[in-house]
Structure formats: C-alpha cells, structure tokens
Amino acid sequence: MLLQVENIHKRYGTAEVLKGVSLNVVAGQSKVIMGPSGTGKSTLLRCINHLTPPDQGRVLVEGVEITSANLNKMREKLAFVFQDFNLFTHLRAVDNVAVGPRKIRGMNKVAARDLAMRELERVGMVERAEAYPAELSGGQQQRVSIARALAMEPKVILFDEPTSALDPELTGEVVAVMKQLASDGMTMLVVSHEIGFARQAADEIIFMDGGHILEQGPPEQLFASPQHERTRQFLSRIGEGGAGA
C-alpha cells in the first residue's frame, strides 16, 4: 500500500469537518474524490500532507507515518497541486520547476534545469519555459505547477480541484496532462468533478458527504448505480445522470 490514510478527524471550532476518513491508494492507482461543496475534500487533502495537521488519525506513505521523522522530507513524497496553481510569482516557469530539486533535493544548477526542462516537456510547456507565471494562461500555469510537482519525483500527487479555477476551454489541456500521468503509472489522489478524467483515468471514485466517505467504487459502477440517494443527487447535479437520469 503506497498511501494509507487512517481515521482522519478535523474540527474547526465547533464544526467537525472530517469525521473519521480512511482510504488507501495502491501504487499506480488514481482515485478521484467527489462530493458537494464544504464537505471537507480540500481539508482531507491538506490533512494528508499535514499542511493542516489533523486532530486525530494517521497518514502513512510506504508504511512510514509521515509525522514519525522529518515532515519536510516526507512531504517531498506527497506533491500537491493547488486549485489556484500557486506558482512562485518571481520565478520563470523553468525555475518554478527547478527550485525544488535545487534547494530541497540539493541538485546542482545544470542538473536541476535539465530535469525541469524534461518535466516541462511532459506537460507540453517547453516553449514557455522562460515565461513568468503572470505571462501564462491559467491552463499553462496549472501545467507548469504539475511539472513542478513531478520534478520532486513524488510517490503520490494530491490534486485539489486542479481545473476549477480555469475557463472551461482551458480545462481540457490540464485534464489531458493528468490522464497521461495516470496512464504512465503515477499514483494520484484527485479532488475533481471532471467526469471525463474520472471515467477514463480513475481506478476508483470516492464520494464524500458531510465529512464522511459515503461510498466508493470503480467509476462505471458508481456512476451507473450509486447506492445512496445523496450520491445520485450529486451526480445528476454535475451532469452525470447515474441510474436516475
């Protein structure tokens, strides 16, 4: 088991946002988390890499609890792709990708740049390697941020709604990159309502509601015959009819 998430609880003030969430991801799998707004999907991802420390529960990567030793070292294995990209404003695309290998992994300048160019190649951004983030479209920025994640050679990439800040015509290029990663065997845990990605690239869909995992299963099964009314309602709202529609 590459990623084990066990019984995560998180509360903000009196509101319990995560009420004991557990899930596992096998190496090479892609799982997609869906669910209504405010259900705790982002909080779960942030708890997994301890950007937000959970109140309770454990996260293990390759069997090692991520808080057991150096958290920064463990985070290198868990890349995070943000909804609003968070590219480093002062760095050109290539340097956004190279900064981690250089400053965290201790690579020399030339090696880090070579690696960065290879990762930009993978996301189709080599031509814009010298551009600053402000000079790129949203879709391009997100592809650079995926390259930045890849350059850390992580075990798992966590995606928090990678396409939802994009204009509809720009989501396709990002989804295409993510599909390619999935078929290359990258292990991915993706919060997203992109049906195309979920259907074609996900091994499993996890449906969350009210701080719980309500149900999970392979996409064809979950989309065709959801067990819970809540899931059915949600799927029909995001345009995926399920059995009802």
Add this chain to the structure above:
Amino acid sequence: MSEFLEFGAEHLPYILEGLPITLGLWALAMAIGALFGLLLAWARLYGNKLIYGAATAYVEIFRGTPMLVQMLFIYLGLPEIGIVFDPFTAAVIAIGLNTSAYQAEYFRGAIRSIPRGQLQAARAMGMSQFQGLRWIILPQALRRVIPQWSNEAILELKYTSIAYAIGVSELTARAEKIGYETFMFFEVFMLLALIYIVLTGTVAQILQFLEKRTAIPGL
C-alpha cells in the same frame, strides 16, 4: 551670482571632505537597518509571544522618540554605564537602530502582502519554513519593498546631518564651521542644500533604476 560661485569654489572642497563621512554614516546605518529590520520583521511575523513582544516594544520605542535624543543617549548617556563610542560609531548606531524600526515595518508589510498560497506551495514541496521565506517569500517581498525602502533611504541620508550635534565632521558640521569663519551663513547653507539635493537626487535615480531592473511581471 558670481559671488556665490566664487564662494562655492573657495569653500566647497573643505565641505566636501565631509562627503565620505556622510555617505559612510548613511551606508553603514542603512545596512544595519536592513539587517535588523529584517530580523525584527521576522520576529513580529513569526516569533512566539515573547519574541513578538520584544520586537514590538523595540519598534515602538525607536519610532516614538526623536532620533536626536537616541543619538545623544548613545553618545552621552551610555558612557555613564561604561559603554563608550566615538562620535562616528555612536551616530551610525543611532541612525541604524532608528531606521531598523521603520524598515522592519516596511519589510513586514511587504512580506504580508505576498499571498499565503506562495508559502503553502513551498511548504507542500518539502521546504522548511526558513527555506520558504528565504527562497520564495523574501525575493518577492524585497522587490515589493523597494519604493518604500527608497523613501526611507533618502530620509536617512538627510538625517545623517544630525550627527553634527555630537561632533561628527560630516557635511553639515563642516558647512556650519565655514559659516562661523566667514559669517556668510546665507551662502554656506544654500551651498549645503545644493549638495544634499544632488545627493538625494542621485540616490533616488539609482534606486529607481534598481527597481526597474529587478521588476518582474505580476509582482
């Protein structure tokens, strides 16, 4: 007018011997101010209660009292408890500590203006808090602070003149001396004002150039 030029030609060389002192005072004080200012900004943003409290008190004290009083205290007050500085050093310390309190607030504001997601992305990659500040936040904050820092630098360049009160032989002290020797106070202070205008104008130009050179789209 020709009289003024003649006066200038005669006394300018003597006054300008104070130029390296004025510039030295200024450069050293600004360097101390930048270093301490960054530390204070860090303390006020990321320090625990004690560190935050100490840094805040420091900033309030230095911003709430006149720089001349601070300078006199350091030069005349501290010797009473056995800490003695020569006038130049006392002036550098006073101006440096004073400007550090202002610079701290500018640095703090600039750091806070960088969106939170930047540090989060750095931490999520595996950078320590220090690495995130060093490689991601500071390079952005320092660029953003240049306009305010330039104002502060120009202000402090003019403030070096109060070092004359503790006997530092900088531009103002030398001009005043000429004044008493010639009793041509009008001319000598006009000349002095001209010197300061050229200095501040030059510094402003250099810093503006630096701002343009380091500008990055979107920052």
